[in-house]
Amino acid sequence: MIELELEKTYLAKFLPADLKNSSNKIVKDIYIPKSIKHPVLRIRQKGEKYEITKKEPVNENDSSEQHEHTINLTKEEFQTLEKVSGKNVLKIRYFYDYQGQPAEVDIFQDDLIGLVLIDFEFKSVVEKDNFKMPDFCLTEVTQDPHFAGGMLCGKKYTDIEPHLSGLGYKKLNINL
Numbered sequence: 001m002i003e004l005e006l007e008k009t010y011l012a013k014f015l016p017a018d019l020k021n022s023s024n025k026i027v028k029d030i031y032i033p034k035s036i037k038h039p040v041l042r043i044r045q046k047g048e049k050y051e052i053t054k055k056e057p058v059n060e061n062d063s064s065e066q067h068e069h070t071i072n073l074t075k076e077e078f079q080t081l082e083k084v085s086g087k088n089v090l091k092i093r094y095f096y097d098y099q100g101q102p103a104e105v106d107i108f109q110d111d112l113i114g115l116v117l118i119d120f121e122f123k124s125v126v127e128k129d130n131f132k133m134p135d136f137c138l139t140e141v142t143q144d145p146h147f148a149g150g151m152l153c154g155k156k157y158t159d160i161e162p163h164l165s166g167l168g169y170k171k172l173n174i175n176l
């Protein structure tokens with residue numbers, strides 16, 4: 001299945017107070033091949049759902065619009081593919097409703113603990129372009145390659161901390 005993904009990504013300033021009431025899933029991403037600086041091929045486990053995805057920008061100067069090629073996998077296929085040497089990232093994804101607009105709040109785990117990114121997906125370019133950043137977001141990082149999944153995978157918080165500090169981001173302590 002090929003889709004056009006319209007998305008904006010933000011660094012969190014703080015977590016919305018009612019986030020803990022939102023549904024969530026553990027997301028395990030493995031980006032392959034490991035040898036590439038920014039892999040775009042991802043195998044994912046999201047709860048009991050498994051898939052392989054490749055994202056390609058529609059326009060290389062705008063990361064907010066990408067062609068997303070996704071194939072659903074069985075659990076057995078995922079378990080076989082996850083043995084391939086890749087770069088891993090683990091996060092808890094909360095599905096949050098912000099004024100009728102669905103948001104995915106990713107609270108990173110393990111080596112990236114303290115990092116929280118928030119994605120908003122849109123149905124149209126007009127909707128995306130007219131969206132106003134919520135107060136719980138610090139800054140938009142859609143075009144910042146440091147925050148692409150393929151660039152974050154395999155990193156530690158200390159690896160990205162200087163860049164985060166330059167954006168005014170303060171490591172979040174999460175108690176949900």
